[in-house]
Amino acid sequence: MMQDLFDGVETAEWREELCPGAVVLHGLALRHEKAILAAVEQVSRAVPFRRMVTPGGHTMSVEMTNCGSLGWVTDETGYRYAERDPLSGQRWPPLPEPFSQMAAEAADLCGFPGFEPDACLVNRYRPGTRLSLHQDRNERDFDQPIVSVSLGISAVFLFGGLRRRDKPHRVPLRHGDVVVWGGPARMRYHGVMPLKPDRHPLLGDCRINLTLRRAA
Ligand SMILES: O=C(O)CCC(=O)C(=O)O
Numbered sequence: 001m002m003q004d005l006f007d008g009v010e011t012a013e014w015r016e017e018l019c020p021g022a023v024v025l026h027g028l029a030l031r032h033e034k035a036i037l038a039a040v041e042q043v044s045r046a047v048p049f050r051r052m053v054t055p056g057g058h059t060m061s062v063e064m065t066n067c068g069s070l071g072w073v074t075d076e077t078g079y080r081y082a083e084r085d086p087l088s089g090q091r092w093p094p095l096p097e098p099f100s101q102m103a104a105e106a107a108d109l110c111g112f113p114g115f116e117p118d119a120c121l122v123n124r125y126r127p128g129t130r131l132s133l134h135q136d137r138n139e140r141d142f143d144q145p146i147v148s149v150s151l152g153i154s155a156v157f158l159f160g161g162l163r164r165r166d167k168p169h170r171v172p173l174r175h176g177d178v179v180v181w182g183g184p185a186r187m188r189y190h191g192v193m194p195l196k197p198d199r200h201p202l203l204g205d206c207r208i209n210l211t212l213r214r215a216a
């Protein structure tokens with residue numbers, strides 16, 4: 001623990017091990033907060049957030065956009081990575097430097113050196129938005145970890161087991177927290193509980209989450 005009781009809670013960095021292969025690096029993204037937020041703004045201006053449809057025909061409550069050479073998409077035909085935005089036919093914007101640096105730094109701190117993401121899914125949650133329990137399994141190489149960066153209002157992250165029915169841990173995540181899971185934890189089920197009404201001084205009433213992955 002590196003928490004300094006005299007620091008404002010917003011700047012405290014500390015490490016929380018969830019299980020072998022999964023760690024929360026609390027506050028790590030605050031080091032690069034300005035650059036990361038500016039890049040989120042740029043990406044979402046180039047490729048607007050949208051609600052996608054699941055293969056079951058259900059419209060997701062989370063709004064999504066992507067950057068990187070591949071973007072995660074879903075529609076009636078299934079979940080997959082795509083080189084182009086299905087709405088515009090254009091390639092996704094390149095992965096901003098601050099995203100890839102943050103991801104590599106976080107992965108390295110958790111025992112996954114040399115992580116080079118090629119895809120970043122950007123999720124936007126408003127109060128009431130949730131993300132149901134799922135595994136991240138559309139990537140080609142499960143030896144590569146997942147790096148997930150929380151920004152804006154707080155959320156309760158659900159971190160479960162390898163079976164959907166395993167009871168998940170409830171992990172409160174705040175602005176600047178980074179979760180890394182890989183190795184034996186790579187296929188664990190996870191999700192986000194419905195967000196409570198809240199406001200963040202920089203992001204207003206929303207939570208942005210960056211999921212950085214090596215998809216190809
Ligand atoms: O928003 C989060 O914290 C999790 C996002 C996630 O699991 C995903 O995008 O696959």
Ligand SMILES: [Fe+2]
Binds near residue numbers: 134135136190
């Ligand atoms: Fe996920």
